[in-house]
Amino acid sequence: MALAKIVYASMTGNTEEMSEIIEEKLEDEGLEVEREECSDVDPDFFEDADICIVATYTYGDGDLPFEFEDFFEDLKGEDLSGKVFGVAGTGDKEYGEFYCQSARDFVEQFNQTGAKQGAQLVCIENNPEDEDIDLLQTFVEELAKSVE
Numbered sequence: 662m663a664l665a666k667i668v669y670a671s672m673t674g675n676t677e678e679m680s681e682i683i684e685e686k687l688e689d690e691g692l693e694v695e696r697e698e699c700s701d702v703d704p705d706f707f708e709d710a711d712i713c714i715v716a717t718y719t720y721g722d723g724d725l726p727f728e729f730e731d732f733f734e735d736l737k738g739e740d741l742s743g744k745v746f747g748v749a750g751t752g753d754k755e756y757g758e759f760y761c762q763s764a765r766d767f768v769e770q771f772n773q774t775g776a777k778q779g780a781q782l783v784c785i786e787n788n789p790e791d792e793d794i795d796l797l798q799t800f801v802e803e804l805a806k807s808v809e
């Protein structure tokens with residue numbers, strides 16, 4: 662059974678909620694899932710994963726969550742060849758050009774690891790609503806298909 666690992670950062674709960682939805686949907690697809698908060702993981706977290714998922718909010722003006730900075734820096738040095746990745750972000754469109762910037766930055770970082778993007782980046786505003794849940798469903802289906 663393929664293993665999907667999710668690492669997330671969440672200050673007020675929106676991204677945590679999104680990561681829980683992703684977890685549930687991956688399980689519905691028959692995948693094994695492990696989900697951890699970013700402060701609890703080592704840089705090699707994705708070593709045994711088939712699907713590598715980051716869920717992040719954005720802080721400041723387009724800044725990474727402080728607690729994700731070390732993991733982010735270390736990620737580009739990891740060899741994740743043969744794996745697929747997906748990134749999902751929460752943010753607020755009031756921040757204009759910086760909307761979900763951290764999620765977009767993680768896509769760039771994954772692109773240096775040899776992993777292949779298995780699903781389009783998903784950005785949702787604040788907490789997940791009905792239409793976002795549809796987006797997350799598609800995100801998970803694309804990822805599941807990419808490891809079939």
Ligand SMILES: Cc1cc2nc3c(=O)[nH]c(=O)nc-3n(C[C@H](O)[C@H](O)[C@H](O)COP(=O)(O)O)c2cc1C
Nearest residue numbers: 671672673674675676718719721723752753760761
């Ligand atoms: C001080 C502050 C700065 C923020 N900066 C951004 C930003 O640059 N871009 C963005 O898209 N959202 C920004 N946001 C919105 C949060 O990313 C958004 O509310 C997110 O869902 C919070 O996730 P969490 O509930 O998991 O902590 C900011 C929020 C706060 C409080």
